[in-house]
Amino acid sequence: MCYTMDVLTRWMTRRYFLYGASGRSCQLMNSLFLSTSRHNNCSFKSKRRKPRYTDAIPIPSPAVVEMTLKDDQVSNEQKDMKTGKLDFFTSEFKDKVEEITKELNGVGRKANPLSIYGTPDKSIEISAVPCGGCGALLHCQDFTQLGYIPSEVFKELTVDQLKDAKCQKCHKIQYQNSVIDIRASDEQALKIIKEILNKRRCLVLLVIDLFDIENSIPDFIPFLIPQRMPIVVIGNKVDVIPQDNPQYLKAVKDTVLESCGHCGLGNHNIKNVSLISAKTGYGVEKLISTLLEFWGMLGDVYMIGTVNSGKSTLYNALLNSDYCNHKIRDVVCRATVSALPGTTISTLKFPVINSKTNWLMAMRRRRLHETKAKDMLRHVKDGERTRNSKKLMASSKFTTLRGAVEKTDFDEDEERRSQFTGFDLSAYEYGIKKVKTNDGKEFVREKLAKYDENNYPNSCFFHDTPGFLSDLQILSFLQPDELRLITPTKKIVPHCILLKPDNTAFITGLGRIDYLEGNQDVMLVIYVSPKLPIHIVSKLEAEDFYNKNIGTDVLGLPLGDKSRLEKLPPLESKDIRIQPRENTHNVAAADIQLSSLGWVSVAGMLHTAEVDVTLRVYTPGARGIYLRPPMLKNAHVFHLNRIKNTLKYRRNKPKIKPFFH
Incomplete structure (x- = not known):
């Protein structure tokens, strides 16, 4: 041209x-x-x-x-x-x-x-087609609203093309790694979830962020879910939890169950507790097997939880697995995953595999046995490689919990069907696109190019619902850059510091712990993102230190100028007394949760007396502060000797191989 x-x-x-x-x-x-x-x-x-x-x-x-x-x-x-x-x-x-x-x-x-943002056009009506990434209805009326597409593009797209399109926000996240700060309201999420839970017989998957367990279960959840409704509790992000002993996953699961009881779910119909990592794939295959065997085709499955608990990542993992109908798992749009809370606006769904089809389940079981054999062989080889190398023993490559989420090849050819169904090959006529049995049944061999949920009227669906914000979380006050810093992306190596009666510990500018009174010095084992700074100052100088360094690189978070800092709630405190009833010699006495920042384990330094101390704990608006029994009791494995002339200890990467599952 x-x-x-x-x-x-x-x-x-x-x-x-x-x-x-x-x-x-x-x-x-x-x-x-x-x-x-x-x-x-x-x-x-x-x-x-x-x-x-x-x-x-x-x-x-x-x-x-x-x-x-x-x-x-x-x-x-x-x-x-x-x-x-x-x-x-x-x-x-x-x-x-x-x-x-x-x-x-x-x-x-x-x-x-x-x-x-392109040019909005309010004269064009909102479409009935949802965005494939977040579920919002697509339109071109206002670029400040969810589901927006520029009018120059919206006018040219047909209905079929809209089904494959994503809104501008999802497009930016997926292709430009940038975020438009448009979030779903909490009221909108609650309205959608109430409607679906009151209408249908269903299974509820409650996704909990293991980094912030009780704050991931808002107080309205027990009233939102009927007691008769079956619940599967999923503890996500287990890959970032450090191991203090080979059996630490059992302690994590016990903490999740105990937290559910504290939050009012003790009398509910909890069928199973699964620990997974939607990011690394650990535990996802086991979760799929549990859902297929326990629930199968009894009804739809709804996944609920707070924002940033990893629901969208888990949705994508299940969509790309055997749990999704194998004919359409390659054509359904993936959910948009972002550090910004409230990415999913409406429900996203896909049809699940028919667990009553015996030959499909037999092929899946065979593939799982083969995968387990390969994993065992790899585990043995990894053990040989790391046995004589302390550096490799502490490497996140070998200590991080991982698991492959694979897809079984459900090709309906004569060899596979005869192997798993026992049918005689002579009973089939084979064409180019279809397999026909002698009784007239046909099986489509080709994969579908497009997905239309109306073609699956008898299927059960898996739904990803909008996340809701807990009043105890500080995520809603943070910007995308701050959320990336506060969220750990790999296994945590906790900070260990010595806190004396005249000291104050700052965990960035969003958390603070003062020693008020007690019978001994204590060690704080701080489980937060490795990107966050920790400072220890004199209690008398704490206010001046905070006012001088808030908004700077010294404290790290929060980011921004004076006008930005004024929008955040001020630090407010709660006094917490730690006086355990059982013997805490050489182990942690209690955990203190600091909202979405993480948690702190408190351990006494004297062998002759039990811990009895009172700490003053600060977070923005005193949100999300609570006391619980220690989840990882063996706190001493995370530190080496003390750094000279400081109150900090050298951090120790645990060299414990996670036991094989």
Whole structure:
């Protein structure tokens, strides 16, 4: 295709302001400027193909535009140049390209919302098609509302194309690793969950964040779920919990059950407690087997929980497993996963596999046996590699709980069906796309290109529901950058510090512990994200230290200037007395939860007396502070000797291999 100068300039300007210089427009511009980049030794790598629209991304500006034009379209001035080159000898063309280059690089102009979000059009009605990533209904009316797509793109999409589309927020998260701060309201989430739980016979999966157990179970949950309704409690993020002994998972599970009782679920119909990591896949296959054997096709399954508990990640893991109907698991849209709470706006769902189909379950069991044999062999090899290396024994590669979530190949060919059903091969006629039995039954062999839930009227569905915010969590006050810092992404190596009666410990600017009174010094074992700083100061200097360093890199969190800090609740305190009834010699006496920050284990330093201390604990608005029995009692395994002239201990990565499951 050939362009004159004016057509080229108008085309570039229009494409930029409507769609931004990325995606399809970036690919087209790249094809125009590729030869110029080679000619001037400047690198320009094309982006991978993205969906139909994206947002503005600055691209390198070329020095020369190189094109091949037909002879009848080339001006006399251009004919004097070398064939195929339009150099910057034409002042008019040079000025236009420089003007476009400035626009692409954002030089000399203020941020224009239309160049970022596209053009809204309130005259077009909201569609009935939900976003495949978050569940919000797609529209082009307002870019501050959930489910928004620019009108330039929305008008061109058909209903079938909308079913494969995602809203602008999900698109940014998936392809640009950026976040638009639009969140679902807590009232909206509660309304949806109340409707579905009151209507249908169903199984409830309650997802709990093991990093913040009791705060992940809001006080309205016992009233929201009827006592007769079966519940499977899922403790997620077990991969970040450090192991203090080979049997630590049993202690974690006991803590989850005890916390459920404290939160009012003691008389509810809890059928199972599963510890998993949706991120690493640990325990997910075992959870799938539990759901298929215990519940099967008795009704729909609804997954509920607080925001940032990992529900969307678990939804994607189950969607890409045997739990999803094998014919559509490769075509259903994945849920959008983000550090921002409230990503899922409405329910997302997929049909589950029919557990009554014996040959499918037999093929799955065989695949699991083969996988377990491979895992056992790998476990033995890992043990041999780490036996003589302390560094490898402490490596997260070997100590982190992992598990592969695989898909069984349910191809309906003659060999597999005869093997798992016992049918005679002569009873089948084989065509190109279908398998037909002698009784007239047909089995479609090809995978579906598109997914329509109306084609599965007799199936049971798995639902991912919007997360709700607990009043005890501080997540709603934090920005995306702060949420990334506060959320651990790998196994925690806790900080160990010595707290004396005249000391104060700051856990970033969001947590504080003062020693009020007691019979001995105590050790604090602090389980927080490794990205967060810990400081110990004199109690008399604590206020000055906090006021001086809040909002700076010294305390780390919260981030921002004075106006941003004023929006956060001030630090408020609760006094907690630790006086355990049982012997706590050489073990932790109690855990103190600090809302979404993590938790702190308290251990006494004297062998001759039991711990009896009172601590003053601070969080924003005193949210999420509670006392519980220690989950990881052997706190001494996490520290080495004390650092000279400080109250901090050298941290010790536990060299305990997790026992094999």
